[in-house]
Structures are given as structure tokens and as C-alpha cells.
Amino acid sequence: MLSDLLTEEKIRFSTDKLDWREAVTLVARPLLDAGDVTPGYVQAMLESIASGGTYINLGHGIALAHARPENGAVRTAISMLRLAEPAPLLGRPEHAVDLYFCFAAVDADAHMSAMASLARILSDAQTRQALRDAASAPDVIKLITRFEESQ
Numbered sequence: 001m002l003s004d005l006l007t008e009e010k011i012r013f014s015t016d017k018l019d020w021r022e023a024v025t026l027v028a029r030p031l032l033d034a035g036d037v038t039p040g041y042v043q044a045m046l047e048s049i050a051s052g053g054t055y056i057n058l059g060h061g062i063a064l065a066h067a068r069p070e071n072g073a074v075r076t077a078i079s080m081l082r083l084a085e086p087a088p089l090l091g092r093p094e095h096a097v098d099l100y101f102c103f104a105a106v107d108a109d110a111h112m113s114a115m116a117s118l119a120r121i122l123s124d125a126q127t128r129q130a131l132r133d134a135a136s137a138p139d140v141i142k143l144i145t146r147f148e149e150s151q
Contacts, residue, residue: 002078002117003144010034010079011137018087020097021046024065027081027100034077037104041072045102054089060128063089063097064118066104073104076114080140082132099131121147 010030018026024045031037044067049056056063067073081100089095105114121127127147134140 001148002114002121003141003148005076005078005114006080006141006144008137008141010077011140012079012081013084013136014081015084017085018083019091020049020087020089023081023083023087023097023100024049024102027065027079027102030079031077031102031104036073036075036077038072038074041067041104044068044071049089052090054092054095057089057095057097058122060122061086061097062099062122062128063095063101065100065102069104069106073106076105076107078103078114078118080131082134099128117148120151 012026012030014026025042028037028042028045032039032042045065048067049065056065058064079102083098083100086096086098089097101118103114121144124147127143130143131140134143
């Protein structure tokens with residue numbers, strides 16, 4: 001479940017005006033600090049996006065930054081960054097993103113389980129808006145826990 005992976009220390013908020021590289025680096029920072037990913041993992045995400053990786057745009061102003069496990073995923077983990085102002089992927093306005101997630105998975109089973117949980121939460125319009133309206137990491141945790149308990 002998402003609530004097992006997305007802990008308070010892995011949720012960040014920023015009011016700074018960032019470009020997409022800064023946003024991806026900032027959303028990855030909690031995973032890097034926790035030892036969940038290596039610096040090579042962050043670099044692989046940045047390189048993938050730079051080479052046309054707008055595929056991480058899930059729509060609704062949400063992006064899911066990730067790389068292949070062999071690029072430095074140490075443990076399955078996820079982090080979140082809520083921006084006050086969107087940081088468009090590749091600087092393209094049609095890919096404006098204000099809610100970035102960073103995901104690392106060490107194997108396919110962990111990947112599928114965590115992705116399914118995240119997809120359920122992000123497919124609900126009310127929950128997406130509530131994530132944007134959250135003022136703190138504890139607010140996000142309560143929201144996700146409540147959503148999971150209702151399923």
C-alpha cells in the first residue's frame with residue numbers, strides 16, 4: 001500500500017519557482033538521503049526525461065519520475081513534491097506539473113503493487129485536489145490513509 005511507502009519525511013512542499021530538473025532532483029532528495037536510491041538513479045531519471053521523457057507526465061499536472069532498477073534502486077520507495085507553481089517537463093507548457101512523485105522499485109512485484117495503489121489514489125479527482133490542497137506532510141498521510149481505508 002502507498003501509505004507504507006510514502007512517509008512524512010518523504011513528502012516535500014516548495015514555493016520556489018523551479019524548472020523540471022530542479023523539481024526532479026528535489027523530489028528524489030528524500031529517497032537519496034534515506035539510501036533508497038543512488039545518485040546514479042537520479043542522474044538516470046534526469047537523462048531519460050531530457051531525451052524526451054515526457055512519458056512520466058500522468059496528466060492532471062502529475063508526474064512520476066522513475067528509472068530502471070539497475071540504475072540504482074536500493075529499496076522500493078516513493079516520495080512526493082507539491083509545488084506552488086508548476087515546473088513544466090522539458091519547459092513545455094503542455095506538460096505543466098505541480099505534483100511530482102519519485103518512484104524506485106527493486107523488482108516487478110514491488111513495482112506493480114505500489115503503482116496500483118498510487119494509480120487508485122491519483123485516479124480519484126477529489127483526492128487529487130485534496131493532495132494539492134494539503135498544507136503539510138501529516139495532511140497528505142491522513143488523506144492517503146483515509147482513502148486506502150475506504151477501498
